[in-house]
Amino acid sequence: MQPFSYTSPRSAQEAVTAFADAGKGARFIAGGTTLYDLMKLDVEHPSHLIDITAIESLNRIDTGGEHLRFETLALMSTVAADSVVARDYPVLAEALLKAASQQIRNMATVGGNLLQKTRCMYFRNGANGVYPCNKREPGSGCSAIGGLDRGQAILGASGSCTAVSPGDWPVALLAMDASIEVLGPQGSRTLPVGGLYRLPGDTPHLEFTLEPGEMITAIVVPKTTAGRRSTYHKIRDRESYAFALASAAIALEMDGDVVSKARIALGGVATRPWRASEAEQVLVGKRLTPDIALAAGHAAFNDARPGRHNGFKAELGARTVGDALLIAFERNRS
């Protein structure tokens, strides 16, 4: 691991200033469960770490207003255990509880989680010229294409990169139309959570739309009755503590048994948190039956482009969506 200097500013503004002062090689660090991990693997090489976790009053959870508001340093475990979140927005609580282990949820923050890096094994384990990776070393090539690609994306991939966006929490937030607040050298701004993520295209090393020196300060989720008819359904190689092979975040607005609005987002199958608009369209105005739920699931994968070993994800993903729709539908049925 490359040596680095370390500071822990006491306010968000101080942190942004420290970043600008530190110049190239500066990185913000919160829980560190991605960044420190990748530093150990020689994938990340910051020369200066700005630890934002000592900032006071950037970890509050406010569920009392018109929105749910989670400040960036709130821990995954804390938000998952919040009584309002657990009762009225199960998609959010489940996405957090099905991510990582309790130890990691006690370290990782809800803001930092949005910037989690892919688990593509060629990206993680191929530093120092072992495996080419366009995300790690732009222009070097992609070892996953034509390689061991069982875990790779079948939606949103390009000829440069098929790495899966690994998160659960961003997928749930996408289904809830959440937005994020950002602070940077040019001040603060707000963007939809989906606007944070780029498709890989020819530049897979550019994953997020944050500008240098910008940090996420809060996540804002609109309050909606669809929250109660929501779920995060995650299919893994083992029952717990694993990344998704396929997952679906669902939030439904119903008029009796008829779907008036559906929000569906996918994880484990795409290069970014993936909104399944085609599947949503299949459902609107329809009675939610097992057949129509599965049809919506298949619609979500109309554009799937499997590689050699990951073709199973299209059918698995479709059934995950179908099952998730029925789980959400049965919730709070009254």
Added chain:
Amino acid sequence: MSPRENPSVETRRDDERVSNNAPFAVSRRTVLGVGAAVVAGSLPISGFGQGSEIADNPVGSLPGDPAHSLQLQTTVNGQPVSVVIDARTSLLDLLRERLALTGAKKGCDHAQCGACTVHVDGRRVTSCMTLAAKMEGRQVLTIEGLSGSEGLHPMQQAFIDHDALQCGYCTPGQIMAAVACVAEGNAISRERIQEFMSGNICRCGAYVGIVAAIEDAAAKMGRG
């Protein structure tokens, strides 16, 4: 060695351990104890490395660029610790290599196996993926600080009673995670224990015993 003699759950006092394992204790102290200044507290806590002796070897600076090291003030098992560390140091390496607290184990070093689990301000974390620098002003509890003057913690005793280990390598992490699991209120059913202990891998496959031990200890801790 049978599980009942596993050193990770022993209760002998420091001085007894040193005399019983003198060659090992001396060499470990000599090699690993360099550079940490432990400010002597009131009473030494059972199993806290060789704290008072470490204090004899303070190091004011480390080799290399001074910008890459920092002074850390933290508390480990109730004792204040003041130490200069390389900024890259993990909490696990601080505990094991500088403070001679080798209960927490390095399994994967990537927060995947849970063998390094300790408590920070009462929450369980993987110490391998925690920057030691983050411990400024925090309270760290390791397996060495778990048992009190009355002997084994109920969770330690339960692990013995239920044969909840074979090789024992994952056990300190399992026990620290299990104690937190109970404290969080997540030890209320077998299913929930399994889910909330999934971050601790046991390659011997002692899971049945581990879950039984936690159920047993949870009842006793509740009566506490």
